Amino acid sequence: MSRLLPAWSDDDGAARVRALFAESFAAEPDGVWAAPGRVNVIGEHTDYNGGLCLPIALPHRTFVALRARPGRTARLVSAQQPGLREVDLDAAAPAGTAGAVEGWPAYAAGVAWALERDGLAPAGSLPGFDIAVDSCVPHGAGLSSSAALECAIAVALDDVAHLGLAADDAGRARLAAACVRAENEIAGAPTGGMDQAASLRARAGHALLLDCRDGAVEHVRLDLDAAGLALLVIDTRAPHRLVDGQYARRRAVCEDAARVLGVASLREVADAVMAGETTPDDVLARLSDEEQRRRVRHVESEIERVRFFVARLRDPDALRGWSLDKSAWALDASHESLREDYEVSSPELDLAVTAARAAGAHGARMTGGGFGGSAIALVDAERAEPVAVAVQEAFAGAGLRPPAFLLADAHGPAGRVDG
Missing domain, CATH: 3.30.230.10 (Ribosomal Protein S5; domain 2)
Incomplete structure (x- = not known):
């Protein structure tokens, strides 16, 4: 690759x-x-x-x-x-x-x-x-x-x-x-x-x-291997910085929205929606600021997508057939929410996601804070190379720097490594 x-x-x-x-x-x-x-x-x-x-x-x-x-x-x-x-x-x-x-x-x-x-x-x-x-x-x-x-x-x-x-x-x-x-x-x-x-x-x-x-x-x-899958990470090589004010701005808007809604954090909003105590539309109607509405909509729906994805992983047939399709839907929906409502994607991230999906990825999304950085694509293991090649060709066609790739599997935590 x-x-x-x-x-x-x-x-x-x-x-x-x-x-x-x-x-x-x-x-x-x-x-x-x-x-x-x-x-x-x-x-x-x-x-x-x-x-x-x-x-x-x-x-x-x-x-x-x-x-x-x-x-x-x-x-x-x-x-x-x-x-x-x-x-x-x-x-x-x-x-x-x-x-x-x-x-x-x-x-x-x-x-x-x-x-x-x-x-x-x-x-x-x-x-x-x-x-x-x-x-x-x-x-x-x-x-x-x-x-x-x-x-x-x-x-x-x-x-x-x-x-x-x-x-x-x-x-x-x-x-x-x-x-x-x-x-x-x-x-x-x-x-x-x-x-x-x-x-x-x-x-x-x-x-x-x-x-x-x-x-x-x-x-x-x-266990991606057991399902015949791989998680392809696409480093777009677009600069990724969290100290230029954009990340802090998103955080401040969320905190302001929580104060308007009278909650300690937007997690309380997501929990109330999940419990049937309110609806997303009712919550958003309480916010007069359009930027706050977009940010809150992303956070509430993203928390629900985490719950949904984890439920799929707990399925005995996790990441196969119907469960795989639903998991891929959650990844795709996450990217769209981050692009439209949270506005933290970038042209490079959008291109990586679009090209990966077109090449056969089950689902793809940006990952991390955004404003550059990396995307992930859930692919059949034998398709990791073709998907990477397709993304690389898409970047070349757009006149962008060649992306880099790595394969991610779940490893252990920090510790001493020399005995």
Whole structure:
């Protein structure tokens, strides 16, 4: 398959960051840890609305080699960025303030900052550290490369500082919350909590049904191989940024709409519709602002699509025949809602989805925050290559950069990878 992006084995990834660490710091690390990127099967822009989403952890991971060091200075190198960076952990401060950490080190230093601010480690107790980073999670593709970095550092610091949080799901949920705070406050990206939950709390062979209202999770079996299917991820290579104001704008409009409706989050609206206490039309009639109506319509219907898709997966004949057709319908409807009502798609994403469907995909949708990034297509396994070729040809015909592709199956969570 053209431009297929491979996932590294744990041994390969560990060897890469150990070599970078030795070259940069002339020493051996205390260990190597890794965390996966994620692809969201369905449930977009629902996390910060208290809703439901269904991500899986990718086989593609970010690897970090870390060594604790005296003092409170973090020294950081990345195979993806030039130079060595230093951050004073005691001086790190939120984005937009005098002590803001610039660039990618904000995601790393922010985790240490959040662990202490959240009381998961006593203030000032975490050591300084040297860290080397390398990753096969595509950057800027909407596959949570930032969360993979945060979560890899979170489990590394948990290990070297003997916090013990990664030992069970409750502790991992607290680590995920700290990573979300790091991204929101130190990196300045107003994301929800889905990415970090997927990276830290996933289970191999399962999708993660995440309830973003209370953080509860359910592991839903997702065996694409058994159904003769594959999940083709299409990296459109259109720039994907969450800190340019568009994402924050969507979140603010949803929060404003919730206040108008007198609810804590739009999840309450979706639950009321599901319970038969109201209808979508009745809810929308209470909103005078057209932008709010479109955003609310997407969130309410997307939460219902997550429920619908999960119900299909619980069917004994999940992803076959009628159940497959219905699952594909949910993916297609999700994309249309994101394109029309939430307005977060892009010409590249629309083309990828349209071309994949025309080439035989059962269903396709954009995935991630939007404004560029990636799409997914549910395809028969033997059709993955022809579908990818068709998408590539469509991009060439439109004069666009060639897309890249990867195959996604449900892998396990962040952890130590060198024993």
